[in-house]
Amino acid sequence: MTAASTDAVAGLTAAATETDADEPPVVWDTTGMAPGRLESELLAKREAGRKLLLPYITAGYPAGDWARLVEGVAAAGADAIEIGVPFSDPVMDGATIQESSTRALADGIDPGLALDTVADLDVGIPLIVMTYYNICFRMGHRRFANALAEAGISAAILPDLPLEEAGPWTRAADHAGIETVLLAAPTAPDERLPRIAARSRGFVYGVGLIGITGERDALATSSLEMARRLKDVTDKPVLIGVGVSNPEQAAAVCEVADGVVVGSAVIRRVLDEGVDAAVDFVAALRAGLDGGG
Amino acid sequence: MTATADHTDQPAPAGSSLMAEPDDRGRFGQFGGRYVPETLVPACAELEDAFRSAWGDPEFRTEFETLLHDYAGRPSALTDCRNLSEELGCRVLLKREDLNHTGSHKINNVIGQTLLARRMGKQRVVAETGAGQHGVATATAAAYFGLDCVVYMGEVDVARQALNVFRMELLGAEVRPALSGSRTLKDAVNEAMRDWVATVEDTYYCLGSVMGPHPYPWMVREFHRIIGTEALAQSQALLDGDVPDVVVACVGGGSNAAGLFAGFVDTRAELVGVEPAGGAAVSRSVPGVVHGSMSYLMQDEFGQVQEAQSVSAGLDYPGVGPEHAHLADIGRARYEPVTDAEVLAAFELLARTEGIIPALESAHGLAWMSRHRTELAGKTVLLNLSGRGDKDVAQVQAIKRRDPEAMAHVDLERKPGDPS
Numbered sequence: 001m002t003a004a005s006t007d008a009v010a011g012l013t014a015a016a017t018e019t020d021a022d023e024p025p026v027v028w029d030t031t032g033m034a035p036g037r038l039e040s041e042l043l044a045k046r047e048a049g050r051k052l053l054l055p056y057i058t059a060g061y062p063a064g065d066w067a068r069l070v071e072g073v074a075a076a077g078a079d080a081i082e083i084g085v086p087f088s089d090p091v092m093d094g095a096t097i098q099e100s101s102t103r104a105l106a107d108g109i110d111p112g113l114a115l116d117t118v119a120d121l122d123v124g125i126p127l128i129v130m131t132y133y134n135i136c137f138r139m140g141h142r143r144f145a146n147a148l149a150e151a152g153i154s155a156a157i158l159p160d161l162p163l164e165e166a167g168p169w170t171r172a173a174d175h176a177g178i179e180t181v182l183l184a185a186p187t188a189p190d191e192r193l194p195r196i197a198a199r200s201r202g203f204v205y206g207v208g209l210i211g212i213t214g215e216r217d218a219l220a221t222s223s224l225e226m227a228r229r230l231k232d233v234t235d236k237p238v239l240i241g242v243g244v245s246n247p248e249q250a251a252a253v254c255e256v257a258d259g260v261v262v263g264s265a266v267i268r269r270v271l272d273e274g275v276d277a278a279v280d281f282v283a284a285l286r287a288g289l290d291g292g293g
Numbered sequence: 294m295t296a297t298a299d300h301t302d303q304p305a306p307a308g309s310s311l312m313a314e315p316d317d318r319g320r321f322g323q324f325g326g327r328y329v330p331e332t333l334v335p336a337c338a339e340l341e342d343a344f345r346s347a348w349g350d351p352e353f354r355t356e357f358e359t360l361l362h363d364y365a366g367r368p369s370a371l372t373d374c375r376n377l378s379e380e381l382g383c384r385v386l387l388k389r390e391d392l393n394h395t396g397s398h399k400i401n402n403v404i405g406q407t408l409l410a411r412r413m414g415k416q417r418v419v420a421e422t423g424a425g426q427h428g429v430a431t432a433t434a435a436a437y438f439g440l441d442c443v444v445y446m447g448e449v450d451v452a453r454q455a456l457n458v459f460r461m462e463l464l465g466a467e468v469r470p471a472l473s474g475s476r477t478l479k480d481a482v483n484e485a486m487r488d489w490v491a492t493v494e495d496t497y498y499c500l501g502s503v504m505g506p507h508p509y510p511w512m513v514r515e516f517h518r519i520i521g522t523e524a525l526a527q528s529q530a531l532l533d534g535d536v537p538d539v540v541v542a543c544v545g546g547g548s549n550a551a552g553l554f555a556g557f558v559d560t561r562a563e564l565v566g567v568e569p570a571g572g573a574a575v576s577r578s579v580p581g582v583v584h585g586s587m588s589y590l591m592q593d594e595f596g597q598v599q600e601a602q603s604v605s606a607g608l609d610y611p612g613v614g615p616e617h618a619h620l621a622d623i624g625r626a627r628y629e630p631v632t633d634a635e636v637l638a639a640f641e642l643l644a645r646t647e648g649i650i651p652a653l654e655s656a657h658g659l660a661w662m663s664r665h666r667t668e669l670a671g672k673t674v675l676l677n678l679s680g681r682g683d684k685d686v687a688q689v690q691a692i693k694r695r696d697p698e699a700m701a702h703v704d705l706e707r708k709p710g711d712p713s
Binding site: 087088090091092094102105110111133134136137138159160161162163182183184187188189196207210211212 | 328483
């Protein structure tokens with residue numbers, strides 16, 4: 001049982017064993033907090049009339065070349081970049097992002113390696129880590145929050161950590177200066193949206209449709225409805241993601257929303273055509289949002 | 294020794310609320326919760342309300358119990374095993390869930406959940422399956438109630454359990470192979486959850502074990518509580534009012550164990566959950582979050598979920614239901630691993646001594662008893678025979694013939710507790 005004992009000892013560092021004893025209470029309404037770097041920059045750009053573009057890339061894919069992808073996407077007009085740290089069981093992700101995650105894991109990416117790589121970059125825009133909660137939970141809330149901060153990351157998105165479970169993580173994240181972006185979905189009743197918006201920092205991530213990530217031929221009408229419902233309850237930036245697949249769809253949803261998150265459509269180009277094609281696609285998204293597409 | 298086996302004699306405190314409702318956040322101690330994509334949060338809340346209302350409704354309870362009796366064939370027998378008792382040196386009682394319609398305990402939960410789906414107005418059900426037992430049970434109930442049914446099954450399991458795939462198709466269900474990850478039960482759950490995220494408005498997710506987001510661990514245990522309720526009454530009748538000294542069940546997600554333990558948790562009986570060595574989440578005691586709840590989870594140092602490996606597809610799962618993590622944590626139940634080789638020996642032992650071919654899952658409990666026969670000498674042991682072994686016969690035959698294909702998942706050299 002040597003292996004099991006070692007595991008159990010390693011488990012002591014997990015978040016479950018962090019004590020709440022001396023912790024401040026969880027803040028459920030962040031409206032009074034000073035905006036972090038991500039929210040400040042997005043607000044300033046929105047103020048200047050710019051529609052916000054957040055491409056998603058998968059850390060570790062393509063192995064050896066993904067840092068160049070981050071730099072290229074930033075130069076192509078992204079306002080912030082969502083960096084996915086691969087998890088073995090990504091239940092919110094469709095086939096495209098599953099594929100890039102599986103390949104990255106097979107090529108040996110891990111959270112520490114991903115953050116080390118990001119720490120060496122200077123792309124001039126805020127970076128956001130997107131991963132599943134167990135990656136954070138295993139490292140421990142405080143350690144994970146501090147690791148993000150030390151790597152120069154501004155914010156975190158944990159798609160399987162809904163509002164009700166977010167307390168312990170957000171307390172650690174707030175303390176470390178990491179903005180936690182919460183998701184809002186079309187299935188939410190009206191009374192739920194203001195509470196999500198109140199706790200979300202950086203922006204509010206509106207899920208554009210009922211489903212997992214992946215490209216769609218047409219923009220879901222629920223995308224516009226989601227944007228409208230969120231704009232009605234918050235002054236924080238409202239970005240729509242999941243199913244936003246091309247410059248036309250991005251521009252259409254930004255008739256209401258402040259911006260878009262585009263993941264699978266970027267990653268499919270990396271998978272099929274490589275880094276340069278993905279960078280060109282992000283430039284086309286930028287042009288579409290700026291009215292030049 | 295496992296990390297949690299130190300206080301196994303600790304009885305439940307008087308008037309205890311053990312195995313009652315979880316707290317209002319769906320927690321059993323620190324375990325459980327509702328870690329799902331935001332899209333599913335309202336659906337889980339709606340399900341909780343619907344279950345609470347149904348479970349408190351005498352009409353629903355009557356319909357559930359009537360179907361368990363008339364359709365599933367309950368109550369299931371309790372068999373006093375003379376030959377096996379002689380062989381092991383302890384008195385062995387078998388709770389015969391293998392005699393239920395569809396061949397395992399899974400039918401209890403599925404009847405409950407499909408009744409609930411119908412009550413909620415859902416016309417489509419999705420389910421995940423490992424060995425195929427829960428998939429067959431779900432397809433059966435869907436046929437009975439006229440519901441559309443899609444079952445996700447890992448591609449590896451589709452190959453291992455071809456007969457159950459055909460059974461599900463005969464019953465009118467569509468079987469979709471899960472092609473990602475380890476292509477076993479864990480990945481079938483991922484695919485079922487992805488389906489539910491996209492179809493939540495008209496689809497009911499019929500989860501097959503005491504896992505997943507609140508209210509599933511609680512609800513599924515309640516639908517299986519009948520196992521423990523019957524077994525307690527039957528053993529008391531047989532033992533002049535006494536209860537067995539030890540109550541044993543196999544644990545993958547842990548539904549048959551939860552149902553059985555619920556009947557005995559407030560008695561003096563020692564509770565033992567038996568895990569496959571290659572999927573021993575509780576024995577390793579590292580907490581994690583996957584598939585909607587916090588529990589013990591096999592994972593690497595970074596939190597990547599590890600692939601379980603077991604000869605039994607139904608236990609090939611890296612996690613465990615959160616209530617089992619809690620029972621282990623407070624020392625009310627102990628959880629220990631057995632190897633595939635021990636399981637195969639137990640499979641044959643029961644066939645030869647009692648004329649009962651057990652499911653490979655259920656053979657885990659017997660393997661544990663066989664290993665601990667010195668400790669058990671003279672005691673009375675109740676084992677949940679959670680399913681029958683018809684589905685496993687071809688696989689065991691292939692293993693005995695040293696078919697390399699079938700041997701891929703059997704490591705006869707593996708020691709208990711070793712990582713896969």
